[in-house]
Amino acid sequence: MTKSLQAPHPLTLIPGPVEFTDEVLQAMATPSESHVSPQFISVFGDALALLRQLFFNTDKTAQPFAIAGGGTLGWDVVASNLIEPGEDALVLHTGYFADSFADCITAYGGKPTQLKAPIGQRPSLQAIEEELKKKSYKVVTITHVDTSTGVLSDIKSVAAIVRKVSPATLVVVDGVCSVGVEEIRFDEWDIDFVLTAPQKAIGVPAGLSIFIASGRALDVFKSRKSPVTSYYASLAKWLPIVQAYEAKKPAYFSTPPVQNIHALLASLKQILAVPLEDRFAAHIRTSDHVKSTIEAYGLSQVASQDGARAHGMTAVFLPDGVTLAELLPRISKRGIVLAGGLHKEIAAKYFRIGHMGVSVTDEDRGDFEKALAAIKESLVEVGYKI
Amino acid sequence: MTKSLQAPHPLTLIPGPVEFTDEVLQAMATPSESHVSPQFISVFGDALALLRQLFFNTDKTAQPFAIAGGGTLGWDVVASNLIEPGEDALVLHTGYFADSFADCITAYGGKPTQLKAPIGQRPSLQAIEEELKKKSYKVVTITHVDTSTGVLSDIKSVAAIVRKVSPATLVVVDGVCSVGVEEIRFDEWDIDFVLTAPQKAIGVPAGLSIFIASGRALDVFKSRKSPVTSYYASLAKWLPIVQAYEAKKPAYFSTPPVQNIHALLASLKQILAVPLEDRFAAHIRTSDHVKSTIEAYGLSQVASQDGARAHGMTAVFLPDGVTLAELLPRISKRGIVLAGGLHKEIAAKYFRIGHMGVSVTDEDRGDFEKALAAIKESLVEVGYKI
Numbered sequence: 001m002t003k004s005l006q007a008p009h010p011l012t013l014i015p016g017p018v019e020f021t022d023e024v025l026q027a028m029a030t031p032s033e034s035h036v037s038p039q040f041i042s043v044f045g046d047a048l049a050l051l052r053q054l055f056f057n058t059d060k061t062a063q064p065f066a067i068a069g070g071g072t073l074g075w076d077v078v079a080s081n082l083i084e085p086g087e088d089a090l091v092l093h094t095g096y097f098a099d100s101f102a103d104c105i106t107a108y109g110g111k112p113t114q115l116k117a118p119i120g121q122r123p124s125l126q127a128i129e130e131e132l133k134k135k136s137y138k139v140v141t142i143t144h145v146d147t148s149t150g151v152l153s154d155i156k157s158v159a160a161i162v163r164k165v166s167p168a169t170l171v172v173v174d175g176v177c178s179v180g181v182e183e184i185r186f187d188e189w190d191i192d193f194v195l196t197a198p199q200k201a202i203g204v205p206a207g208l209s210i211f212i213a214s215g216r217a218l219d220v221f222k223s224r225k226s227p228v229t230s231y232y233a234s235l236a237k238w239l240p241i242v243q244a245y246e247a248k249k250p251a252y253f254s255t256p257p258v259q260n261i262h263a264l265l266a267s268l269k270q271i272l273a274v275p276l277e278d279r280f281a282a283h284i285r286t287s288d289h290v291k292s293t294i295e296a297y298g299l300s301q302v303a304s305q306d307g308a309r310a311h312g313m314t315a316v317f318l319p320d321g322v323t324l325a326e327l328l329p330r331i332s333k334r335g336i337v338l339a340g341g342l343h344k345e346i347a348a349k350y351f352r353i354g355h356m357g358v359s360v361t362d363e364d365r366g367d368f369e370k371a372l373a374a375i376k377e378s379l380v381e382v383g384y385k386i
Numbered sequence: 387m388t389k390s391l392q393a394p395h396p397l398t399l400i401p402g403p404v405e406f407t408d409e410v411l412q413a414m415a416t417p418s419e420s421h422v423s424p425q426f427i428s429v430f431g432d433a434l435a436l437l438r439q440l441f442f443n444t445d446k447t448a449q450p451f452a453i454a455g456g457g458t459l460g461w462d463v464v465a466s467n468l469i470e471p472g473e474d475a476l477v478l479h480t481g482y483f484a485d486s487f488a489d490c491i492t493a494y495g496g497k498p499t500q501l502k503a504p505i506g507q508r509p510s511l512q513a514i515e516e517e518l519k520k521k522s523y524k525v526v527t528i529t530h531v532d533t534s535t536g537v538l539s540d541i542k543s544v545a546a547i548v549r550k551v552s553p554a555t556l557v558v559v560d561g562v563c564s565v566g567v568e569e570i571r572f573d574e575w576d577i578d579f580v581l582t583a584p585q586k587a588i589g590v591p592a593g594l595s596i597f598i599a600s601g602r603a604l605d606v607f608k609s610r611k612s613p614v615t616s617y618y619a620s621l622a623k624w625l626p627i628v629q630a631y632e633a634k635k636p637a638y639f640s641t642p643p644v645q646n647i648h649a650l651l652a653s654l655k656q657i658l659a660v661p662l663e664d665r666f667a668a669h670i671r672t673s674d675h676v677k678s679t680i681e682a683y684g685l686s687q688v689a690s691q692d693g694a695r696a697h698g699m700t701a702v703f704l705p706d707g708v709t710l711a712e713l714l715p716r717i718s719k720r721g722i723v724l725a726g727g728l729h730k731e732i733a734a735k736y737f738r739i740g741h742m743g744v745s746v747t748d749e750d751r752g753d754f755e756k757a758l759a760a761i762k763e764s765l766v767e768v769g770y771k772i
Binding site: 006007009010012016017018019020025028029030033034035036037067068069071072073075076080103104108197199205206207208209227228229230231232233234252253255256258259260337342 | 392393395396398400402403404405406411412414415416417418419420421422423453454455456457458459461462465466489490493494583585591592593594595613614615616617618619620638639640641642643644645646723725728
């Protein structure tokens with residue numbers, strides 16, 4: 001590990017934004033470039049090509065996108081392009097983000113049906129299969145990792161069930177807290193759409209909406225009977241743009257965020273310099289270590305099912321009698337920034353640790369030894385016995 | 387002028403992205419911060435407060451916003467929040483961007499009527515007044531500076547006419563190539579909505595959609611009969627967020643682009659360190675110099691009406707027999723990046739020079755002496771006689 005060029009700062013170990021590498025931050029400070037200069041076209045084109053690798057995608061009928069916006073914008077893309085007004089969407093619920101995705105689908109005239117599980121769990125494959133047989137769903141949406149609960153969904157199995165029971169239904173994955181940390185084999189698992197954001201396991205500052213659409217999804221979009229119900233989120237506007245940039249040709253719809261795209265390329269190069277399998281394994285190791293340590297402290301996780309827990313974050317219930325207002329500032333004083341709860345029904349009862357990106361892959365940083373020690377010391381300070 | 391920290395690079399003198407200051411680029415490289423940390427809340431809150439100053443806004447019923455996205459996203463905000471399906475919008479046409487704004491309004495169910503002028507001109511105030519009397523328009527949209535033609539609109543006079551003839555109609559300004567270079571007195575001129583992007587005269591890398599809504603506009607939005615027809619662009623989602631950040635409190639809808647907001651604050655501090663009147667005057671001086679020099683070269687402008695020309699850019703017709711493919715690469719070889727044409731009907735016949743931001747305000751840089759010399763030398767090289 002070379003000494004970081006970054007000013008000393010508290011360690012941000014939340015489920016995004018994560019810590020960034022020096023190279024990524026330097027790319028954010030790239031001097032001005034025209035968005036249609038050969039230099040930038042090459043950078044954007046390379047970033048799109050590397051995004052394919054991140055998704056194990058080689059099928060060229062699929063198309064990756066990176067546009068200025070929040071991860072949330074990916075929901076608008078799905079709701080306004082892949083679903084026509086009045087059509088049904090099955091929303092698999094594993095926390096806060098499914099409610100929001102359902103809201104978004106409603107805003108564009110789609111009809112979401114939520115299949116819920118108790119907090120901390122995920123709907124069973126059997127329940128999903130039964131629900132799929134009831135109606136003709138245009139899309140099924142799955143939150144791969146629900147950042148509000150840390151529940152991990154089994155997108156491979158869900159996609160297989162959809163293909164078996166309702167083959168024309170599009171499989172849409174919200175991969176905001178999963179892409180870059182959880183395995184996603186886009187082609188092989190026959191997924192139709194994954195949306196994500198850069199500030200999680202992709203290791204790039206927030207400001208991009210990143211997504212990939214399958215050939216099947218693009219065909220569904222192209223054969224819509226009604227017009228697309230958005231403008232900035234319209235695939236009709238963006239598809240020719242990203243196709244042009246990937247072919248290293250200029251195109252214009254809305255000025256791309258030049259510096260953020262430079263940062264995306266810088267991070268993708270770092271991520272793909274080692275096999276993705278090794279990256280996933282490193283995140284599993286860190287996740288197991290964080291989770292077992294937390295359990296050794298006597299604390300329990302919001303995600304309650306074995307095998308259904310995210311590898312990029314851990315949601316931890318507070319001990320009885322300890323509040324977030326007591327605990328988090330003490331951890332913060334020790335230089336570690338963690339996150340409070342997000343799921344409305346239990347928000348005050350738990351905190352969240354993010355373990356993604358360079359904090360995981362550069363073990364010499366010792367970020368989680370520091371974080372776990374800070375948590376332990378702070379718990380002891382508020383009177384909890386470990 | 388202290389020596390720049392930026393690596394040597396071609397001067398980007400297009401109508402955005404513009405050249406950035408070192409301080410802005412350093413802010414883009416801010417190490418990771420939680421989007422709800424006290425540090426970032428303070429930065430975002432300060433940026434919103436300074437945005438008010440940029441618009442000469444003191445009326446607190448108005449609200450500025452800065453969200454991740456392209457400038458284009460501001461159109462979606464207008465079309466999906468301020469216009470209900472079936473309602474009429476009057477779109478004043480001064481180039482390419484009015485066509486796109488009209489497209490956007492249509493996507494959300496509004497009914498745009500375009501009032502057009504010949505290329506390089508703007509609709510007369512009389513024509514606007516007559517049109518306003520014909521129908522009950524929910525909004526009038528004006529492109530303050532059409533980046534495709536360099537035509538400047540008289541938004542103060544248009545707003546005054548709207549208030550006289552159709553007082554309930556909302557005055558919406560596309561200020562993408564104007565905010566920070568052209569005078570906009572939001573409160574005094576009684577404007578309802580201005581949308582812009584950071585990579586023009588605000589001097590911040592692309593990646594933000596910045597807008598300000600009047601109390602009247604927010605009331606119209608709040609009293610909608612039909613639901614908002616977007617999700618990511620919904621004012622209902624963002625209003626509580628920016629209100630919270632401006633009050634220095636945490637809030638969450640979609641993770642804000644932390645680094646871009648830091649850069650926005652850095653640039654706004656630099657911009658507002660001198661009176662805005664001085665900034666506008668500096669841009670007028672540079673614009674006059676560029677335009678008179680170009681005319682002295684025997685070239686004419688796309689924006690053909692005196693007093694209706696932008697001060698942040700100049701659109702220049704090529705001499706007969708000279709092509710963009712001959713001219714721009716020669717200028718580029720001299721280290722100056724200019725832009726080609728954008729207005730479909732005449733795109734191959736003109737080029738565009740951007741003169742906004744630090745290239746204008748830091749005269750010691752000599753950016754336009756270099757650019758005008760490069761244009762002259764390149765014209766001579768292709769056989770044009772000056």
